[in-house]
Amino acid sequence: MGEFDLIARYFSRPTARAALGGGDDCALLEAGPGMQLAVSTDMLVEGRHFLSTVDPAALGHKALAVNLSDLAACGAAPMAFTLALALPRVDEAWLAPFSRGLLALADAHGCELVGGDTTRGPLTISITVFGEVPRGAALLRSGARSGDEIYVSGTLGDARLALEVFRGTLSLPAEIFAQARARMERPTPRVALGQALRGIATAAIDVSDGLAGDLGHVLKASGVGARISAQTAVTLLAGAAQPAWQAGSFSQQQRLAYVMSGGDDYELAFTAPASLRDAVLKAAQQAHTPVTRIGCVETEPGLRLFDSAGQLLAQGFASFDHFS
Numbered sequence: 001m002g003e004f005d006l007i008a009r010y011f012s013r014p015t016a017r018a019a020l021g022g023g024d025d026c027a028l029l030e031a032g033p034g035m036q037l038a039v040s041t042d043m044l045v046e047g048r049h050f051l052s053t054v055d056p057a058a059l060g061h062k063a064l065a066v067n068l069s070d071l072a073a074c075g076a077a078p079m080a081f082t083l084a085l086a087l088p089r090v091d092e093a094w095l096a097p098f099s100r101g102l103l104a105l106a107d108a109h110g111c112e113l114v115g116g117d118t119t120r121g122p123l124t125i126s127i128t129v130f131g132e133v134p135r136g137a138a139l140l141r142s143g144a145r146s147g148d149e150i151y152v153s154g155t156l157g158d159a160r161l162a163l164e165v166f167r168g169t170l171s172l173p174a175e176i177f178a179q180a181r182a183r184m185e186r187p188t189p190r191v192a193l194g195q196a197l198r199g200i201a202t203a204a205i206d207v208s209d210g211l212a213g214d215l216g217h218v219l220k221a222s223g224v225g226a227r228i229s230a231q232t233a234v235t236l237l238a239g240a241a242q243p244a245w246q247a248g249s250f251s252q253q254q255r256l257a258y259v260m261s262g263g264d265d266y267e268l269a270f271t272a273p274a275s276l277r278d279a280v281l282k283a284a285q286q287a288h289t290p291v292t293r294i295g296c297v298e299t300e301p302g303l304r305l306f307d308s309a310g311q312l313l314a315q316g317f318a319s320f321d322h323f324s
């Protein structure tokens with residue numbers, strides 16, 4: 001099978017929304033009147049972001065999910081994406097489930113595949129997504145203000161639990177591992193929540209490198225700091241709350257570390273004025289996405305964790321960085 005047969009077979013789709021899809025030198029997209037294009041790229045490299053043994057259908061899902069998560073964090077509605085693929089060889093037993101997993105998530109979000117590039121090389125998947133957002137309404141990292149409250153969607157740290165099992169540093173009961181693994185391999189981009197938070201959230205980010213680091217980006221961009229309740233934060237680790245896995249085997253401090261610097265969660269962390277608390281909860285309900293209020297924004301720079309007695313915790317949390 002040659003390059004063009006491969007593209008035709010696995011990555012060519014009729015487009016309905018895009019003015020022109022794949023097959024020409026460029027795709028053509030039209031953002032609605034008064035809308036801005038939101039554009040983001042994320043790359044997955046074998047051995048770096050995923051193991052060679054991962055289910056190709058899950059990998060197809062994840063490759064698009066991490067990109068949709070960036071649109072979600074901006075409050076943008078997905079429109080289209082391009083797929084740049086480096087493949088060591090043409091392996092249809094891999095391509096078929098990969099494209100199935102990828103396109104199933106694309107269809108679920110009405111996000112059309114409109115082009116890409118295909119080349120031989122070490123397995124690398126690079127996707128660029130295009131979304132639209134009303135002019136001026138995008139959720140940015142820079143809008144958090146002192147007095148705002150801080151929220152996180154869903155759960156945090158469970159993908160990291162699964163990673164540690166794969167690394168052999170942790171063992172989990174089978175059902176807890178299965179849930180954690182699903183979180184790692186098939187993350188849920190919070191696309192509906194991001195859009196529902198337009199006009200409510202003052203700042204947002206998707207948590208891909210750990211809450212401490214990613215919330216830190218928001219605080220820095222906004223020129224503010226934050227205090228977080230450690231007691232509330234630990235409840236975000238879903239696995240540790242399961243009866244099958246008694247929390248006794250896993251200290252509060254360890255749980256907190258997974259929540260604060262786990263990574264690969266693809267949840268939204270966002271800030272909103274205290275006066276809009278009801279609006280936040282309504283948006284969460286409308287998006288069928290649970291959110292937890294974990295702290296508030298302060299003028300003093302930095303991220304501080306407090307225990308239930310109001311004592312400042314000394315523990316620091318690292319953020320993932322590919323080059324450190």
Ligand code: ADP
Binds near residue numbers: 007011026083114
């Ligand atoms: P060019 O020579 O302009 O780079 P290509 O020959 O690489 O174009 O690609 C031919 C067409 O197939 C283009 O419209 C391109 O967008 C599309 N295409 C290539 N690879 C992919 C892919 N992995 N997924 C979707 N479309 C693709």
Ligand code: MG
Binds near residue numbers: 116117118
């Ligand atoms: Mg090309």
